Amino acid sequence: MGDVLSGLATGFGVALMPFNLMLVLLGCFAGTLIGALPGLGPINGVAILLPIAYGLGFPPESALILLAGIYYGAEYGGRISSILLNVPGDSGAVMTTLDGHPMALNGEAGRALSLSAVASFVGGTIAVVLMSLFGPLLAQFAVTFSPANYVALMVFAFASLASLVGKSTVKTLLGALIGLMLATIGIDSNTGVARYTFGLPDILAGIDFLIVVVGLFGMAELLHLVEQQVTGKLKTLPVDKSFVRWADLAKTKWTILRCSLIGFFIGVLPGTGASVASAVAYGTEKRMAGAEGQRTFGTGDVRGLAAPEAANNAAAGGAMVPMLTLGIPGSGTTAILLGALLMFNIQPGPLMFAQRPEIAWGLIASMYIGNVALLVINLPLVGLFARMLTIPQHYLTPLIAILAFVGIYSIVGNPFDLFMITWLGIFGWFLRKLDFSLAPVILGFVLGGLFENNLRRALSISGGDWYILIDNWKSLLLYGLALLVVVLPIWMGRRARNMAEGDA
Amino acid sequence: MADRIFAGLLLLVTLAYGFIAFTIIKAPFQYDPLGPESWPQILSVVAVLCILGILWKPDTEHLHVAGRTWFRLGAMVVLLFAYAELYEPLGFIVSTILFGAIVARMLGAAWLRAGLFGLCAGVLGWVLCVEILDLNLPDAELLAKPYSNTEGTN
Numbered sequence: 001m002g003d004v005l006s007g008l009a010t011g012f013g014v015a016l017m018p019f020n021l022m023l024v025l026l027g028c029f030a031g032t033l034i035g036a037l038p039g040l041g042p043i044n045g046v047a048i049l050l051p052i053a054y055g056l057g058f059p060p061e062s063a064l065i066l067l068a069g070i071y072y073g074a075e076y077g078g079r080i081s082s083i084l085l086n087v088p089g090d091s092g093a094v095m096t097t098l099d100g101h102p103m104a105l106n107g108e109a110g111r112a113l114s115l116s117a118v119a120s121f122v123g124g125t126i127a128v129v130l131m132s133l134f135g136p137l138l139a140q141f142a143v144t145f146s147p148a149n150y151v152a153l154m155v156f157a158f159a160s161l162a163s164l165v166g167k168s169t170v171k172t173l174l175g176a177l178i179g180l181m182l183a184t185i186g187i188d189s190n191t192g193v194a195r196y197t198f199g200l201p202d203i204l205a206g207i208d209f210l211i212v213v214v215g216l217f218g219m220a221e222l223l224h225l226v227e228q229q230v231t232g233k234l235k236t237l238p239v240d241k242s243f244v245r246w247a248d249l250a251k252t253k254w255t256i257l258r259c260s261l262i263g264f265f266i267g268v269l270p271g272t273g274a275s276v277a278s279a280v281a282y283g284t285e286k287r288m289a290g291a292e293g294q295r296t297f298g299t300g301d302v303r304g305l306a307a308p309e310a311a312n313n314a315a316a317g318g319a320m321v322p323m324l325t326l327g328i329p330g331s332g333t334t335a336i337l338l339g340a341l342l343m344f345n346i347q348p349g350p351l352m353f354a355q356r357p358e359i360a361w362g363l364i365a366s367m368y369i370g371n372v373a374l375l376v377i378n379l380p381l382v383g384l385f386a387r388m389l390t391i392p393q394h395y396l397t398p399l400i401a402i403l404a405f406v407g408i409y410s411i412v413g414n415p416f417d418l419f420m421i422t423w424l425g426i427f428g429w430f431l432r433k434l435d436f437s438l439a440p441v442i443l444g445f446v447l448g449g450l451f452e453n454n455l456r457r458a459l460s461i462s463g464g465d466w467y468i469l470i471d472n473w474k475s476l477l478l479y480g481l482a483l484l485v486v487v488l489p490i491w492m493g494r495r496a497r498n499m500a501e502g503d504a
Numbered sequence: 505m506a507d508r509i510f511a512g513l514l515l516l517v518t519l520a521y522g523f524i525a526f527t528i529i530k531a532p533f534q535y536d537p538l539g540p541e542s543w544p545q546i547l548s549v550v551a552v553l554c555i556l557g558i559l560w561k562p563d564t565e566h567l568h569v570a571g572r573t574w575f576r577l578g579a580m581v582v583l584l585f586a587y588a589e590l591y592e593p594l595g596f597i598v599s600t601i602l603f604g605a606i607v608a609r610m611l612g613a614a615w616l617r618a619g620l621f622g623l624c625a626g627v628l629g630w631v632l633c634v635e636i637l638d639l640n641l642p643d644a645e646l647l648a649k650p651y652s653n654t655e656g657t658n
Contacts, residue, residue, distance in 0.1 A: 181544070460538075
């Protein structure tokens with residue numbers, strides 16, 4: 001406990017420096033704007049702005065605080081387009097449309113927006129508090145991990161990814177493999193042998209992380225927007241003067257609390273982020289509301305709005321835990337933040353709390369501040385953010401391309417990279433069209449080097465004996481969890497189907 | 505069908521990837537039990553299994569993209585490549601004005617507004633990114649300063 005308090009003191013010392021405080025506010029504001037744009041979710045926002053934040057030459061903790069603010073703000077802003085437009089900014093905000101949009105249709109847009117802001121705030125704050133309590137403990141435990149344990153941890157991460165993310169397990173797994181394969185391009189750091197470079201000097205050092213991120217997310221998103229353009233005009237509902245009432249808060253307080261906890265723990269699971277958390281939270285609340293809930297959920301029930309919002313913001317915080325303590329990101333967006341840390345030559349993981357406390361704790365403290373700031377920004381300024389929804393797509397689309405080009409070119413000034421992001425964008429667009437989710441690809445790409453190096457290190461320790469991978473209880477526990485996370489959803493799905501058949 | 509075509513192409517790429525892993529990559533000497541080729545070998549085998557799974561049971565039949573949309577997407581990609589190609593020769597300002605105006609026009613803005621948007625994006629973008637944020641962007645090699653040193657790579 002004393003560690004946590006002194007850590008937090010360090011953290012607030014960093015986060016409250018005027019420059020960093022300004023970046024938190026700026027990041028939250030920009031993030032909310034990006035999140036509010038229809039179709040641009042947190043992951044695309046962070047992806048497009050990452051190279052620019054890197055190019056500004058800030059110290060690592062400041063750049064990270066800025067990016068985390070954007071990430072956080074975008075999770076917050078996503079609800080605006082969900083409620084007013086019925087268009088979720090990303091998969092995490094899908095559940096918000098179910099009850100949020102009906103409320104807006106009933107002329108209660110202001111009430112829906114303010115209630116969801118409060119729910120998001122509570123979810124986010126609970127997650128940060130839990131994170132500052134459990135993060136250091138997990139880090140202390142993770143210090144004892146051997147390379148073989150890390151291999152098991154990766155297997156667990158990819159297993160939970162494959163089973164919980166996306167529509168098809170095989171496609172998610174293949175997505176992660178594509179990421180892992182992309183990560184093998186370049187010179188092998190152990191032996192100096194060039195792999196898959198085909199003599200191109202531009203990729204000798206591997207494909208730059210930023211290029212993969214901007215290509216797969218920014219540029220693929222751009223093509224997606226161009227494709228959607230033809231499908232007609234979106235109609236924004238007006239924000240009225242109605243506001244959240246005490247009765248709403250009293251009615252939803254347990255919902256918000258429960259869903260924050262659900263969201264946090266699902267967010268902690270490696271590979272699963274806000275989308276799974278909000279779906280599970282919504283389902284749980286609907287079931288708990290009983291027969292009356294079956295009728296009102298989906299028609300503008302305040303609980304149905306509060307549940308996914310609390311959960312997805314709690315998950316956004318939860319996803320930071322494995323990223324900071326184990327070096328294994330909990331979601332696609334945190335994978336990007338992890339990559340950002342690596343670019344600053346900081347290896348996230350158990351030692352980060354001891355070696356770079358100003359970064360680990362500074363980030364956590366900035367999330368406390370960010371949460372408060374977002375609530376304060378969001379309640380009065382929601383009308384301004386809502387106006388963002390009316391920005392015509394024909395200006396937004398070229399703007400994304402220009403930002404992406406500026407960001408990528410400003411890293412090393414190599415025009416070859418501009419072609420790379422375009423090609424990767426086309427590839428990413430096809431993946432999206434075929435129902436592959438892109439988060440596994442980026443997770444695979446970020447973890448590729450770590451996975452391979454730990455496997456090779458483990459086998460070097462054992463002298464080539466593969467038995468080392470399973471001769472330790474920690475590894476066995478992780479493999480057991482991996483098996484559980486794959487088998488459990490299948491088993492539960494089958495049971496649900498059997499019960500449904502039994503009813504009929 | 506769309507799934508099968510894509511999976512088929514991926515299979516070809518993966519087989520080539522695996523072929524390189526199993527035959528070409530080799531360290532001249534090494535002390536570790538796993539060399540640079542082992543990891544790609546494992547990946548290629550697992551990936552081939554996944555692809556065969558998709559070929560066996562595809563779930564996406566069509567892409568549901570109309571002919572006109574294909575045309576629009578194609579035009580967008582061509583414009584992106586052109587933007588990338590001209591980024592250094594024309595410099596940031598001119599290429600961005602052209603790109604912004606043409607894309608905005610293509611996506612439905614009126615000529616005048618599209619042109620204005622391009623102009624704003626190019627000029628304000630330059631002021632913001634280069635003058636204020638001090639990022640490294642290309643100035644016009646061909647147009648303005650043929651002798652200035654634009655190799656800002658470091």
